[in-house]
Amino acid sequence: MEKTVSLKVNGRDVQVTAMADTPLLYILRNDLALNGPKYGCGLGECGACTVIMDGVAARSCVIPLAGAEGREVVTLEGLGSSTEPHPVQQAFIAEQAAQCGYCMNGMIMTAKALLDRNPNPSLDDIRRELSGNLCRCGTHVEILRAVQRAARGTR
Amino acid sequence: MTKNPHPTPTRDELLRSSGVLLIVDDIQPPPGLVPKGGTPTPKPKELALFIAVCEDGAVYAFNGHVDLGTGIRTALIQIVAEELDLSMEQVRMVLGDTERAPNQGATIASATIQISAVPLRNAAAEARRFLLQRAADLFGVPVEDLRVEEGVVIAGEGNRRISYAELVQGQHFQIRVSGTAPLKKREDYTLVGRAAPRVDIPAKATGEFTYVHDVRVPGMLHGRVVRPPYAGIDSGEFVGNSLVGVDESSIAHIPGVVGVVVIRDFVGVVTEREEQAIKAARELKVTWKPWTQKLPDLSDLAQALRDNPSSPRKVLDKGNVDAAIAGASQRMSRTYVWPYQMHGSIGPSCAVADCNDERVKVWSGTQNPHLLRADIAWLLEWAEERVEIIRMEAAGCYGRNCADDVAADAVLLSRAVGRPVRVQLTREQEHVWEPKGTAQLMEVDGGLNADGTVAGYDFATSYPSNGAPTLALLLTGRVDPVGAVFEMGDRTSIPPYDYDHMRVVINDMAPIVRASWMRGVSALPNSFAHESYIDELAFAAEVDPVEFRLRHLRDERAADLIKAVAERAGWQPRTAPQQTPPDENVLRGRGFAYARYIHSKFPGFGAAWAAWVADVSIDKRTGDIAVTRVVVGHDAGQMINPDGVRHQIHGNVIQSTSRVLKEQVAFEDSLVASKEWGGYPILTFPEVPDIDVLMIPRETEQPLGSGESASVPSAAAIANAIFDATGIRFRELPITAERVREALHGPSDPGVQAPAEPPKGGRRFSKWLTGSIAGLCGALLGVAATALPFRAEIAPVSRPSADTWSAATIERGRQLAAAGDCAVCHTTANGAVNAGGLAFETPFGKVYSTNITPDPDTGIGNWSFAAFDRAMRQGISRDGRHLYPAFPYTSFQNISEGDMQALYAYLMAQAPTRSRTPEADMAFPFNQRPLLAGWNALFLNRTKHQPDPQQSAEWNRGAYLVNGLGHCSACHSPRNAMGAEKTGAAYLAGGMVDGWEAPALNALSKAPKPWTEDDLFQYLRTGFSDRHGVAAGPMTAVVKELSTLPEADVRAMAVYLASLGTGAEAPAVQPVAASAAPVPTTASLSNGERIFNGSCKACHSDGTGPVLFGVSPSMGVNTNVHSDTPDNLARVILHGIAQPATRDLGYMPAFKDSLSNRQAADLLAYLRHRFAPDKPAWESLESAAAHARANLGTH
């Protein structure tokens, strides 16, 4: 069933009309041209599609459009830009925390949600929070450093 | 990176433009892969453009190799900027595009820096020489008096300056690479050899980067493909020959379908929107020929490889191997097995194609744009010139993934619909169809002489892999599906050690499974054997393994590296394993390995040297194994970008550790069964070792490839460390906990699969049916005589107007309707509320809910209150027909008069919907509605409810709601053979509805923790209790309705239900490891555990994982895990929860397209064993999964 849904994305009120069960991921990418969230598995297993919804990290590949109705969604683009990156993005850039970078959206968004909740995470906290985010290039070392750097910055 | 996919001019445009300096050369394009015995067809030479300096200030550099996520773009920019004295920002690096970059072959073998960068650097030097000469002429000064700063030529004291752009203004200079232009001296380098930040990362970190997945062109449509059932097999006559037919009408209901494309076994759909394509591909009815192929049995890989026809190729024969080995005092024959593995790109492949009658343009993440162009030209039967490949970055691929396949798919779909089409492969398709990193078999014979020297070394390696032809060529029949043999098993096949008698044979063979090169191509498996074997020789000779290696090495750089790494790691010489005292239950060990990656056509050449010291910890009881630390030494000669090299080393260490410990493609019936990350797990953050990188400074040496080298020693180093810890040699990968456990304690986990049982239809209902039909008929017929079989019609009335009732009454009715879940059963998935038509499968046949909107013809618009009241209390329709007791009038008879009025008022006040309910489809005698009169006579009175004056008002209110409108017993009480709810002790003792188990709500509850009043309240209110789990199936809709009731009513229901005594607190059960004790099950617990970790754990981590949107139900307390049957769990796993009870719960994806029945069975067995260890194991899990898969139910 088609449905017109209002939600807030990166601070902007938007309305989209699509099948109510369309995963939010495709709405963000195709209707709103937001390339940050990526398709990785569609099963909630890899984290590539992560956005922040009502302040919590959310896997946009398993959340239907209807589930985002009236909610506030922030994507990678909503944090900052290459000229004015958000401190977490800045930390990832400074630590060069990407090989191919396809997983980076998920890493940054999950880290951002963690730091909002706990500005002073231990290394184990970070590992645990990222345990459901997959990176095939093996950029884990740089990613962990980036999150630690971001935590230092937000402290 | 701009959003515009490609603003860069093409080579031909530049060749025609003015205001440019172009550095060009005639190059011989490489022939591409040549099968064994084939002769390469030489391609005509072509004019390659390497550097373009333009009057608008742009400086372009072109390279045929591409960036696979390794940072090669940045390193090449450093090289060009260095030679031309530009800043890095001034160089625009163009990689791979067929209309722009030279054809330098595929980006493989870590050869970009070593090989393809050479002409680029010469071209940059050529440009610099030309520009300086031109400035010198203009200024009238000697070249020696000039210097360059960021592209500006400066004379003398700086009073005369001219930019490169100005030097080419209005001119067209075209110069060939002479090779004589002087290269910048190393000591003058300011960029090369220094860490440079990657140019692409800021855009990637902010979502501004355009990956191939992000390409959007005007008018673009979305495509998905449907792959054939021969999952992951690309040779054999069935390939391209298996389609029976495609039923396009099966997707007629999906909006936006533009086309269905079928060419032999190639099937694809094109739609306006992406989600439409996903749905269409999923629902398109495609019929394939029955699968009857006999494929090689892959459960014993070593045997499968031995049985695969091969031709031996001897690449080394030195001394007299046979005699030497025959004379060995200690002979050692060893076999090493490498499993099939996946490249496992995190982003499944994607491409966009725009095809018209003249040309096709393809945006692709391919590793080899020029070869892809040839493939697409072949596919279309066009000349290559008509095909343009624009190379975009994609997710890392580490070898060949599905990038080329999807590009060809997009071309076929775009050609069919005449518009640009974007095709995204699914995770499942990428997993199944990516050309795998091949399995490999290494057999070594040799041994020691009495004096501890090596007698001989006889090495044979079997490598079944090829170039994996682009899939569309095979599926459409353009290329014959014949597995070609390629000579690629020879990478690092010759060990680095100088054994006197040595023979190396490569058994070249055709692929078995679709396979192609993967990081460390054949060198990684070969080195696993070489380095494990020498370790074994060293211990046998009682010499420290590092020392033993050094004795046999002639290569000084290798020796230097080994010594440096041993020192850095604090290597303690050892001559026997298990010298580290175990603490508690942990065994620790340390292992060493060294290798140099030798690549390209034999004898090939060497990339960087690498050596590892790996530390492992092993849990003695469970076999769980962790690589805790890796000290890795690396000698890559001069490093263009040392930071880039360091990151590559990290990546190689992590990825190869993952491959060694965890990775193995699962097969079922020789077809690829790993379709997602649970079926093919990779290393996660908590498992990543500490990594200490030692990069040997060699600034004056040639730069060497570092994309793969650091992986090569991994497997042997880890296996050697495990030997050190346990005294056991592992010669087959992956070295999983179950293998270690088995080696330590003998087999405990059955791990072996029993043959699949055929799914039995209707299995769940057998109890209802057994032996009851005859009795039922008798009973019904017998009673019918004494009850009134036909009831009088109640005269129709005209629909009362809505203002008959007060708003308060209607609101009360609304609440009652919610409590009664009217809409849950009377609404179909996409239908109007309460318009009926939802089907119910009962053991007696199919019934449909009726239309209860006030439509006079098809609904209840002409029902008087009396008619409504009778229907609700006695199950008799206005016209006198009996309603089937699927409609819970047995509960509704308990509704108070006032509530019934309000309910009637509410329903009558709603908008009417015209919708006729399908006729029930019941088998005889159940289609005889009059017989139900007898049924009523038997059962209706049993469920009559009376208030209990001993109890509180709240309790009585709760009882009233639960037993009346709430009709909880309709699902939660078992039914007798005649479909009537049981009463007494069986009241609310759990039932089955629509294939779902409705758990017991009374003392028979199986819940591991008793349901308290608060638990019940929370659960009924939100659909989730952290002590019990989440509502699924029909219960989600119930909770949805309850959430609109006054809180006091829900509380009252909780009070009443809690008083039924929902089970005693079970003794606290600790979840157990998969290993704890053998269990009588045919499923593999280890496999179940793997699937749980990869597929489920992110959301069901019990606090050990991330905080994600929605609830994170714990499996330990989940009622379904403790139930007598796996049904609910199986259904939720396979079908997911798309419509949770309340919006804040979050969603669960369906795994039916990703997990096979066997995998689901393994997962179920593991969940039961791990989280309900006190309960007996479930049986027949595969058929339970098959049943759940086939029966979604209507809820």
Ligand code: FES
């Ligand atoms: S794409 Fe959403 S978790 Fe993988």
Ligand code: FES
């Ligand atoms: S950087 Fe490539 S997947 Fe993480």
